[in-house]
Amino acid sequence: GPKVLQIPSHQIIDMGQMVTLNCDPVSNHLYFYWYKQILGQQMEFLVNFYNGKVMEKSKLFKDQFSVERPDGSYFTLKIQPTALEDSAVYFCASSLTGGEDTQYFGPGTRLLVL
Amino acid sequence: DAKTTQPDSMESTEGETVHLPCSHATISGNEYIYWYRQVPLQGPEYVTHGLQQNTTNSMAFLAIASDRKSSTLILPHVSLRDAAVYHCILMQQGTGSKLSFGKGAKLTVSP
Numbered sequence: 001g002p003k004v005l006q007i008p009s010h011q012i013i014d015m016g017q018m019v020t021l022n023c024d025p026v027s028n029h030l031y032f033y034w035y036k037q038i039l040g041q042q043m044e045f046l047v048n049f050y051n052g053k054v055m056e057k058s059k060l061f062k063d064q065f066s067v068e069r070p071d072g073s074y075f076t077l078k079i080q081p082t083a084l085e086d087s088a089v090y091f092c093a094s095s096l097t098g099g100e101d102t103q104y105f106g107p108g109t110r111l112l113v114l
Numbered sequence: 115d116a117k118t119t120q121p122d123s124m125e126s127t128e129g130e131t132v133h134l135p136c137s138h139a140t141i142s143g144n145e146y147i148y149w150y151r152q153v154p155l156q157g158p159e160y161v162t163h164g165l166q167q168n169t170t171n172s173m174a175f176l177a178i179a180s181d182r183k184s185s186t187l188i189l190p191h192v193s194l195r196d197a198a199v200y201h202c203i204l205m206q207q208g209t210g211s212k213l214s215f216g217k218g219a220k221l222t223v224s225p
Contacts, residue, residue, distance in 0.1 A: 001159075001160060004157075033212070033213075035213075035215075042215050042216060042217060043152075043158070043213075043215040044215070045212040045213065045214065048211075048212060056212060058212075091157045091158070093157075093213075098208070098211060099205075099206075099207050099208045099211050100146040100148075100163075100205045100206065100207050100208075100211060102148075102160050102163065103160070103213060104160060105157030105158045105159070106157050107156055107157050108155075108156070108157050
């Protein structure tokens with residue numbers, strides 16, 4: 001199926017630092033998503049993004065989080081500053097259209113905040 | 115969001131046909147039934163989806179009850195690679211919908 005790439009695969013940072021997670025979505029897709037999965041727990045929706053704007057965000061999407069896709073390049077999730085509870089695997093997804101269209105997921109970025 | 119109910123786990127043997135049930139008694143008319151699967155250390159993989167009619171693709175057959183209150187994902191001739199957590203998720207029509215993952219059903223496949 002369509003491939004979504006995520007860079008880096010792993011990231012270790014100190015609490016309080018800034019981190020940017022990068023997502024290379026499927027080339028013609030227009031809707032983008034971030035999900036968070038803490039080890040051993042359910043995956044949870046963070047945010048979705050279309051046409052340069054956040055469409056919907058969950059309670060997990062704290063003020064320290066931001067997303068953007070400058071100039072149609074990577075779709076990024078920035079956390080500034082990071083906290084210990086931000087340690088998780090972050091999955092990016094994309095879909096051609098929104099609504100009920102199929103979302104395709106990347107392999108995840110494993111973030112460890114020390 | 116309407117919820118789904120799945121068994122916590124199911125066991126199978128290579129070569130068998132596996133039926134994974136999902137109950138969604140409060141499904142709305144504009145909600146699609148999606149199935150994803152996830153193996154450890156990987157992102158969810160799309161399996162199939164449907165609205166009212168049964169659907170089939172190279173991975174699975176999705177049987178949807180006529181009242182849409184339940185569905186069954188049928189995996190023919192499973193292999194070890196089919197071992198995963200299978201998630202049955204309802205997705206509402208509209209813009210920018212989110213996927214609400216539950217615990218899913220863990221499928222174990224024995225040689």
